[in-house]
Amino acid sequence: MRDIGAVSGVSASTVSRVLNDAPSKVAIAAETRERVLRAARQVGYRPNPHARGLRGAPTMMLGVIVRDFGDPFFADALEALARAARAHGYNIVLGHARAEEGDALGLPAVLDTRSIDAIILMGNVHDQPQVIADLHSSLAPVVALWQGTSPVEFPTIDVDDRGGVVAAVELLASLGHGKIAFASANLPGGNTRREDAYVEQVEARFGQVPEGYVHRVANSLEGGDEALAGFADLPEPPTAVIASTDIAAVGVLHAAFARGIVVPRDLSVVGFDDIPIAAYSIPALTTVRMPVAEMIGDAVELAIALVKDSTVSRAPRVRVFAPSLVVRDSTSGP
Amino acid sequence: MRDIGAVSGVSASTVSRVLNDAPSKVAIAAETRERVLRAARQVGYRPNPHARGLRGAPTMMLGVIVRDFGDPFFADALEALARAARAHGYNIVLGHARAEEGDALGLPAVLDTRSIDAIILMGNVHDQPQVIADLHSSLAPVVALWQGTSPVEFPTIDVDDRGGVVAAVELLASLGHGKIAFASANLPGGNTRREDAYVEQVEARFGQVPEGYVHRVANSLEGGDEALAGFADLPEPPTAVIASTDIAAVGVLHAAFARGIVVPRDLSVVGFDDIPIAAYSIPALTTVRMPVAEMIGDAVELAIALVKDSTVSRAPRVRVFAPSLVVRDSTSGP
DNA sequence: GTGAAAGCGCTAACAC
DNA sequence: GTGTTAGCGCTTTCAC
Numbered sequence: 038m039r040d041i042g043a044v045s046g047v048s049a050s051t052v053s054r055v056l057n058d059a060p061s062k063v064a065i066a067a068e069t070r071e072r073v074l075r076a077a078r079q080v081g082y083r084p085n086p087h088a089r090g091l092r093g094a095p096t097m098m099l100g101v102i103v104r105d106f107g108d109p110f111f112a113d114a115l116e117a118l119a120r121a122a123r124a125h126g127y128n129i130v131l132g133h134a135r136a137e138e139g140d141a142l143g144l145p146a147v148l149d150t151r152s153i154d155a156i157i158l159m160g161n162v163h164d165q166p167q168v169i170a171d172l173h174s175s176l177a178p179v180v181a182l183w184q185g186t187s188p189v190e191f192p193t194i195d196v197d198d199r200g201g202v203v204a205a206v207e208l209l210a211s212l213g214h215g216k217i218a219f220a221s222a223n224l225p226g227g228n229t230r231r232e233d234a235y236v237e238q239v240e241a242r243f244g245q246v247p248e249g250y251v252h253r254v255a256n257s258l259e260g261g262d263e264a265l266a267g268f269a270d271l272p273e274p275p276t277a278v279i280a281s282t283d284i285a286a287v288g289v290l291h292a293a294f295a296r297g298i299v300v301p302r303d304l305s306v307v308g309f310d311d312i313p314i315a316a317y318s319i320p321a322l323t324t325v326r327m328p329v330a331e332m333i334g335d336a337v338e339l340a341i342a343l344v345k346d347s348t349v350s351r352a353p354r355v356r357v358f359a360p361s362l363v364v365r366d367s368t369s370g371p
Numbered sequence: 372m373r374d375i376g377a378v379s380g381v382s383a384s385t386v387s388r389v390l391n392d393a394p395s396k397v398a399i400a401a402e403t404r405e406r407v408l409r410a411a412r413q414v415g416y417r418p419n420p421h422a423r424g425l426r427g428a429p430t431m432m433l434g435v436i437v438r439d440f441g442d443p444f445f446a447d448a449l450e451a452l453a454r455a456a457r458a459h460g461y462n463i464v465l466g467h468a469r470a471e472e473g474d475a476l477g478l479p480a481v482l483d484t485r486s487i488d489a490i491i492l493m494g495n496v497h498d499q500p501q502v503i504a505d506l507h508s509s510l511a512p513v514v515a516l517w518q519g520t521s522p523v524e525f526p527t528i529d530v531d532d533r534g535g536v537v538a539a540v541e542l543l544a545s546l547g548h549g550k551i552a553f554a555s556a557n558l559p560g561g562n563t564r565r566e567d568a569y570v571e572q573v574e575a576r577f578g579q580v581p582e583g584y585v586h587r588v589a590n591s592l593e594g595g596d597e598a599l600a601g602f603a604d605l606p607e608p609p610t611a612v613i614a615s616t617d618i619a620a621v622g623v624l625h626a627a628f629a630r631g632i633v634v635p636r637d638l639s640v641v642g643f644d645d646i647p648i649a650a651y652s653i654p655a656l657t658t659v660r661m662p663v664a665e666m667i668g669d670a671v672e673l674a675i676a677l678v679k680d681s682t683v684s685r686a687p688r689v690r691v692f693a694p695s696l697v698v699r700d701s702t703s704g705p
Numbered sequence: 706g707t708g709a710a711a712g713c714g715c716t717a718a719c720a721c
Numbered sequence: 722g723t724g725t726t727a728g729c730g731c732t733t734t735c736a737c
Contacts, residue, residue, distance in 0.1 A: 038714070038715070047723070047724085048723070048725075049714090049715080049716095050717080050723075050724065050725080050726095051722085051723055053715065053716055053717090054717095054722095054723085064722065065722070065723085066722060066723090069723085081508075084714085084715080085425070085713085085714050085715070086421075086424075086486045087420075087424035087425040087486065087713085087714075087715095088425055088713075088714035088715040089714080089715060089716085090420075090424070090729095091419070091421040091422055091425055091713090091728095091729045091730065091731090092714090092715060092716055092717090092728090092729055093716095093729070094715090096486070098464070105450075106446060106450055106453075107446065107447055107450040109443060112441065112443065112446035113441055115440065115446075116439075116440055116441040119440075128464060128465065128466065129464070129465040130462060130464050130465070131453055131462065131463040131464070131465060132462065152420045152421065152430070152486065258648070258650070258651040262651075287648070288651060290653065291651045291652075291655075294653045294654075313592070314592070314648055316592070317592040317596075317621060317622060317625045318653075319624065319628045319653045320628075321625075372730070372731070381707075381708085382708045383708090383730090383731080383732095384707075384709080384731095384732080384733080385706085385707055385708075387731065388706095388707090388733095391732080398706070399706070399707085400706060400707090403707085418730085418731080419730050419731070421729085421730075421731095422713090422729075422730035422731040422732090423730080423731060424713095425712095425713045425729090425730080425731075426712090426713055426731060426732055426733090427713070427732095428731090428732090
């Protein structure tokens with residue numbers, strides 16, 4: 038800025054005023070303004086964000102803590118988040134919250150710093166109390182997404198897990214299925230809302246959940262594989278399987294195929310999440326979809342509101358979005 | 372820091388020295404040091420990164436420009452990148468380079484700034500000359516990954532696309548396939564290396580590529596779908612299909628299934644990338660895998676070297692990694 | 706062994 | 722309408 042001043046024959050403050058488009062307070066001679074702008078271009082001026090930050094300017098960066106964005110669901114959510122953030126002029130700083138060796142590093146680096154305006158937590162990290170504690174001690178406001186059954190620690194956006202599963206059970210029941218099993222992929226934070234809803238629904242409709250009809254597995258393709266193996270070996274195998282995630286559901290499809298079980302003829306399968314691959318699995322997967330873009334948009338807007346408007350409450354609370362059932366080719370009558 | 376000084380009865384400079392572990396230059400009385408450290412903890416001191424940045428300290432942030440991380444391949448690469456970066460104490464700032472409306476925003480916000488130590492470009496963005504220009508004018512060093520056939524603008528890490536396709540053709544030929552088609556998913560930057568290698572190999576082995584055996588489609592599940600439709604309708608349909616990406620390959624599998632074409636009995640399919648779903652497609656996909664983690668690790672290390680050591684050359688150059696063929700269940704004799 | 710002072714780039718009172 | 726000055730939090734000479 039001093040250089041610009043030198044070139045255009047004014048002081049640094051005038052340069053600053055011109056470059057910041059003088060907030061009405063004071064006027065700048067049109068001719069001076071011209072000269073300064075030209076000089077700025079000439080010397081290739083780039084503002085120094087640290088200097089601005091030091092003076093309290095927002096960094097226009099949103100910190101995002103994602104648990105595992107190898108998970109296609111979170112990968113897509115992250116994409117949506119980047120898009121939403123950018124629409125508001127924000128960039129994304131990635132913090133990783135995977136339980137791991139160097140773990141201590143990721144978070145503090147994001148949080149210790151005032152280099153972030155707000156933090157968005159995607160997915161449940163309650164298995165890492167340190168992360169939660171760090172987030173609480175953060176100066177930046179935190180907005181959480183998909184926290185499941187864990188205690189509400191921040192303003193939170195979530196989905197009606199129960200509603201999704203109820204819809205799935207309803208669909209299967211209406212198709213005539215009575216033997217419905219549940220592949221319960223382990224969700225972060227020990228969220229069993231989907232499984233609980235399944236149990237509740239099956240008990241309400243059929244009296245009780247048959248032995249072995251709930252199979253807890255890892256949330257992975259392998260996990261789905263394993264769940265199906267368990268079901269297939271049962272004395273009275275189910276005619277339908279609901280998986281708590283699409284990843285597991287695709288694993289179920291894969292394992293069924295490997296065993297010669299034809300979906301949906303021999304077995305109906307319903308997933309949860311509607312990840313992109315779901316529409317292209319074989320057969321295309323019936324699944325529960327949440328309004329991800331809307332939820333993300335809501336989270337980003339809330340985060341920004343918290344930054345800009347100190348009157349907006351930072352109190353923990355949950356806003357719940359309703360999912361919808363997407364019926365494809367993996368479900369039919371038994 | 373002034374507060375700490377006040378509490379412990381020393382000046383800010385002493386506090387600074389203690390907190391930075393006095394680089395040998397000057398010694399601090401053990402007792403003072405103790406007192407200062409205690410005070411620091413007491414007041415909950417957090418260094419201000421802007422102030423440090425203003426003084427020229429590195430930000431320990433790596434800017435990453437990803438083209439579309441909805442793509443599972445890039446999503447995984449990003450995960451690997453975050454991991455590698457963190458191993459070196461760096462965080463990731465996401466810049467989006469998708470051709471879009473607000474496009475102008477993403478890049479400058481990442482680049483204008485000295486708030487980033489280096490930039491890693493994942494995937495080809497030559498369709499957006501502005502982005503390339505911005506990158507060139509960036510003060511931070513740039514390392515590129517997967518640039519395909521585009522001019523080498525930065526130190527670049529890439530994969531031997533040709534080698535991968537050659538291996539795929541070899542496998543199919545050795546299985547007895549003579550009618551091999553190529554589902555050419557549009558790669559960013561108009562990279563046709565995979566397609567070119569296919570043409571080269573088929574011409575060398577079988578004289579010429581039959582009409583309609585190369586089908587250019589979008590790099591998506593739909594694209595694969597469309598490619599297979601084209602092949603199936605040919606008077607002399609191929610007995611094997613190589614797809615330039617796994618995404619397209621999975622689309623091919625899906626479309627084949629829908630038409631009653633049994634893979635691999637009626638049709639062998641080979642993909643490229645080995646995305647996670649590839650091992651769980653139906654049937655499991657034979658594909659070409661690149662050493663993603665290694666490549667990413669190399670890129671990150673190079674980027675950091677460029678930051679820390681000004682003697683390391685920033686000249687454009689390419690380092691090529693060799694892919695390997697992963698044979699699964701989607702290939703057999705014709 | 707510790708303090709005082711200057712300066713990193715920028716903005717905002719406060720002069721004039 | 723423009724310049725001067727001080728200060729954001731930190732590090733680093735330079736004095737003592």
